[in-house]
Amino acid sequence: MTTRTMQFRIYRYDPDKDDKPYLQDISVEVDAxxxxxxxxxxxxxxxxxxxxxxxxxxxxxxGSDALNINGRNGLACLTDLKDLPEPVVLxxxxxxxxxRDLIVDMTQxxxxxxxxxxxxxxxxxxxxxxxxxxxxxxxxxNGVYECILCACCSTACPSFWWNPDKYVGPAGLLQAYRFIAxxxxxxTSERLDNLEDPYRLFRCHSIMNCVxxxxxxxxxxxxxxxxxxxxxxxxx
Amino acid sequence: MKxxxxxxxxxxxxxxxxxxxxxxQLSESGLKTAVLTKVxxxxxxxxxxxxxxxxSLGNSEEDHWHWHMYDTVKGSDWLGDQDAIEFMCxxxxxxxxxxxxxxxxxxxxxxxKIYQRPFGGHMSNFGEKxxxxxxxxxxxxxxxxxxxxxxxxxxxxxxxxxxxMALDLIRDAEGEVLGVTALEMETGEIVxxxxxxxxxxxxxxxxxxxxxxxxFINTGDGLGMAARAGIPLEDMEFWQFHPTGVAGAGVLxxxxxxxxxxxxxxxxxxxxxERYAPNAKDLxxxxxxxxxxxxxxxxxRGCGPNKDFVLLDITHLDPKVIMQRLPGIREISIQFAxxxxxxxxxxxxxxxxxxxxxxxxxxxxxxxxxRGSSMSVAVPGFYAAGECACASVHGANRxxxxxxLDLLVFGKSAGETAVEDVKKSTKAHKDLPQEAIERxxxxxxxxxxxxxxxxxxxxxxxxxxxxxxxxxxxxxxxKLKEGVSKILDVQKDVQRTVIKDKSKVFNTARIEALELExxxxxxxxxxxxxxARKESRGAHVRDDAPDTxxxxxxxxxxxxxxxxxxxxxGNRLDYKSVKxxxxxxxxxxLKKRAY
Numbered sequence: 044m045t046t047r048t049m050q051f052r053i054y055r056y057d058p059d060k061d062d063k064p065y066l067q068d069i070s071v072e073v074d075a076x077x078x079x080x081x082x083x084x085x086x087x088x089x090x091x092x093x094x095x096x097x098x099x100x101x102x103x104x105x106g107s108d109a110l111n112i113n114g115r116n117g118l119a120c121l122t123d124l125k126d127l128p129e130p131v132v133l134x135x136x137x138x139x140x141x142x143r144d145l146i147v148d149m150t151q152x153x154x155x156x157x158x159x160x161x162x163x164x165x166x167x168x169x170x171x172x173x174x175x176x177x178x179x180x181x182x183x184x185n186g187v188y189e190c191i192l193c194a195c196c197s198t199a200c201p202s203f204w205w206n207p208d209k210y211v212g213p214a215g216l217l218q219a220y221r222f223i224a225x226x227x228x229x230x231t232s233e234r235l236d237n238l239e240d241p242y243r244l245f246r247c248h249s250i251m252n253c254v255x256x257x258x259x260x261x262x263x264x265x266x267x268x269x270x271x272x273x274x275x276x277x278x279x
Numbered sequence: 280m281k282x283x284x285x286x287x288x289x290x291x292x293x294x295x296x297x298x299x300x301x302x303x304q305l306s307e308s309g310l311k312t313a314v315l316t317k318v319x320x321x322x323x324x325x326x327x328x329x330x331x332x333x334x335s336l337g338n339s340e341e342d343h344w345h346w347h348m349y350d351t352v353k354g355s356d357w358l359g360d361q362d363a364i365e366f367m368c369x370x371x372x373x374x375x376x377x378x379x380x381x382x383x384x385x386x387x388x389x390x391x392k393i394y395q396r397p398f399g400g401h402m403s404n405f406g407e408k409x410x411x412x413x414x415x416x417x418x419x420x421x422x423x424x425x426x427x428x429x430x431x432x433x434x435x436x437x438x439x440x441x442x443x444m445a446l447d448l449i450r451d452a453e454g455e456v457l458g459v460t461a462l463e464m465e466t467g468e469i470v471x472x473x474x475x476x477x478x479x480x481x482x483x484x485x486x487x488x489x490x491x492x493x494x495f496i497n498t499g500d501g502l503g504m505a506a507r508a509g510i511p512l513e514d515m516e517f518w519q520f521h522p523t524g525v526a527g528a529g530v531l532x533x534x535x536x537x538x539x540x541x542x543x544x545x546x547x548x549x550x551x552x553e554r555y556a557p558n559a560k561d562l563x564x565x566x567x568x569x570x571x572x573x574x575x576x577x578x579x580r581g582c583g584p585n586k587d588f589v590l591l592d593i594t595h596l597d598p599k600v601i602m603q604r605l606p607g608i609r610e611i612s613i614q615f616a617x618x619x620x621x622x623x624x625x626x627x628x629x630x631x632x633x634x635x636x637x638x639x640x641x642x643x644x645x646x647x648x649x650r651g652s653s654m655s656v657a658v659p660g661f662y663a664a665g666e667c668a669c670a671s672v673h674g675a676n677r678x679x680x681x682x683x684l685d686l687l688v689f690g691k692s693a694g695e696t697a698v699e700d701v702k703k704s705t706k707a708h709k710d711l712p713q714e715a716i717e718r719x720x721x722x723x724x725x726x727x728x729x730x731x732x733x734x735x736x737x738x739x740x741x742x743x744x745x746x747x748x749x750x751x752x753x754x755x756x757x758k759l760k761e762g763v764s765k766i767l768d769v770q771k772d773v774q775r776t777v778i779k780d781k782s783k784v785f786n787t788a789r790i791e792a793l794e795l796e797x798x799x800x801x802x803x804x805x806x807x808x809x810x811a812r813k814e815s816r817g818a819h820v821r822d823d824a825p826d827t828x829x830x831x832x833x834x835x836x837x838x839x840x841x842x843x844x845x846x847x848x849g850n851r852l853d854y855k856s857v858k859x860x861x862x863x864x865x866x867x868x869l870k871k872r873a874y
Contacts, residue, residue, distance in 0.1 A: 093779055093788065106321070162433055178388075189419060225382065
């Protein structure tokens with residue numbers, strides 16, 4: 044099988060032994076069966092087992108292997124190797140504290156996700172059967188429920204970089220809309236109250252990096268717009 | 280050495296579907312509960328399930344739990360325990376409706392009810408014709424389910440220990456389970472978790488094979504821990520090869536594709552399943568379809584330059600149906616096969632997918648093991664659910680959509696049983712035996728100090744290739760025998776793996792080495808159990824047990840209608856009988872399995 048050598052430049056930092064971060068130049072042989080960046084990274088790890096990164100499903104549904112790849116956020120398992128200019132520069136997602144190498148501390152990201160009460164609120168006694176929803180009502184959730192919480196969007200957002208503690212960020216807001224849009228949820232007004240604040244929602248300045256970064260093709264900005272619409276509607 | 284100890288009423292290991300469902304029972308009951316998970320909960324492999332969860336809701340046509348039960352027993356090739364199967368099929372509607380109430384975004388029928396699609400082996404009226412039983416959220420049912428369960432746990436304030444890997448089961452001299460030792464990945468610290476109830480929901484170990492639909496994290500950690508603590512593993516020879524993994528990549532393409540009308544074709548474009556399963560055709564049970572595909576390829580009717588795959592064709596479907604019901608499949612196909620299924624068929628091959636065997640349990644979720652003259656005595660303090668457990672509802676072959684059902688039903692029942700047991704117990708936590716903790720520290724210490732030895736990557740590859748070549752879709756007596764000695768050789772290497780990374784902080788090399796120690800237990804159990812079972816049944820088909828008039832499909836009920844139990848100590852095998860008596864209905868009598 045024909046192989047080729049690919050050059051990588053990887054952000055390295057192990058607080059256990061390094062005083063400061065550095066970029067490691069390393070190459071690896073890839074063949075035709077290595078379609079995705081993650082395939083090459085697994086081979087890199089076989090060569091140097093100290094390179095640390097997260098990965099799991101390798102098919103773009105678990106959201107573990109989000110990285111900054113040649114300056115753009117994306118999932119290693121969905122990034123085609125053949126399109127990547129070399130050296131391929133791999134860095135951790137921007138704006139979050141770094142634990143080690145390509146592994147970031149996502150505490151703040153999940154804190155914002157949890158802050159929007161990401162669960163269905165319906166205080167009626169549950170019926171014997173399912174709560175009914177028309178196919179059209181259910182369709183409102185398409186493009187929203189598919190979020191994999193990889194954080195590519197929020198960590199591409201300058202507003203989130205500046206105020207990760209106060210601005211919910213595109214991922215959290217997309218999920219806030221997921222519950223506002225769900226006809227089974229009864230807490231729309233409470234959810235809007237929770238976002239009506241100079242920071243939580245309104246730090247979105249429509250920069251659109253989130254839309255560009257989402258590896259699942261979702262559109263957090265559209266959801267943010269819909270939340271703003273709902274606020275305007277209830278104000279008038 | 281002394282290590283930090285943390286004390287809880289209950290500890291759950293794993294936060295996939297089964298772990299999260301069990302966690303809800305415990306959190307909502309007010310017990311002090313810890314959920315340990317190697318990955319953030321929504322990254323667990325339940326997220327990758329696609330086609331649906333079985334329940335005889337009858338939203339689109341008449342259905343009945345008893346028909347579902349019949350299909351499951353038949354699908355299991357009569358190796359499933361009929362009490363557990365009745366329990367699961369009867370509970371299906373309840374747990375699916377609960378999930379809907381939690382917020383699961385199921386697709387809907389025009390009447391606003393949960394959308395249901397046909398799936399392999401699910402039939403109406405005791406095997407007559409395919410029925411719509413699979414409750415689906417497009418082709419992302421697992422994702423929708425896992426997120427809904429996680430979200431419900433956020434509401435219930437469940438306490439998660441994220442990126443903690445459990446290392447060993449703590450058991451005392453009387454055999455009682457008292458908790459686990461675990462590694463905090465971020466700091467490298469080892470902590471003992473003391474608990475009155477320990478629930479394993481650690482998922483499968485599909486990574487023992489080279490070509491697998493499973494995630495990297497599916498390393499059989501619960502099975503390795505149980506085996507090292509003297510608990511046997513049940514029916515490990517039975518592995519499901521899913522008919523439609525993307526050729527080369529191994530990524531799953533749901534059976535729901537065939538449920539929506541997809542057809543398998545060979546190199547001449549023939550719909551070959553008509554020859555193998557005249558009634559159910561492409562919707563026959565998974566073992567049947569996988570064998571048919573391998574037979575087509577072996578007989579020269581495969582596709583592509585090397586004639587090594589077949590085609591899954593949906594080009595005749597309305598693109599609107601594909602976009603609405605199978606959007607994830609289209610995405611996967613474009614990403615990993617380089618084809619748009621609206622225009623071209625998808626190249627597929629049977630790929631290791633699911634472990635039917637596991638830690639033996641009863642239908643209440645208690646782990647059971649031989650004691651004295653009885654083969655199934657509950658191990659005090661120990662529970663298991665989901666793919667890591669063997670209840671046994673899947674027997675020799677699982678039906679599609681029964682795995683998501685399994686983890687809901689048994690996650691819940693294991694949780695309920697644990698709550699009951701903890702609440703009625705009046706005694707304090709027992710002291711933790713130092714030996715159990717030492718065992719963990721020795722494993723860690725070995726990896727820290729080992730200076731030369733075998734590579735983790737190389738040993739894992741040797742294991743995966745051995746399993747793939749010696750214990751695949753079709754099995755051969757001589758290959759299995761050779762496989763046993765090869766896998767025992769690999770096991771020796773695994774005991775002397777060396778890692779370069781000695782850091783305390785998020786040491787993924789160490790985690791992979793520890794995972795390999797679990798995988799190898801599963802691989803050895805599988806090969807030894809498979810070599811010993813001298814019949815063909817469900818997913819286990821041998822060349823020396825062919826289809827004859829006396830033994831249809833090569834099944835030998837006289838000698839082999841029994842569960843295998845493998846013990847790590849001495850690689851000993853034992854057997855226990857199959858429970859043929861259901862809870863309330865008559866036994867589903869043995870007969871030849873045909874679709």
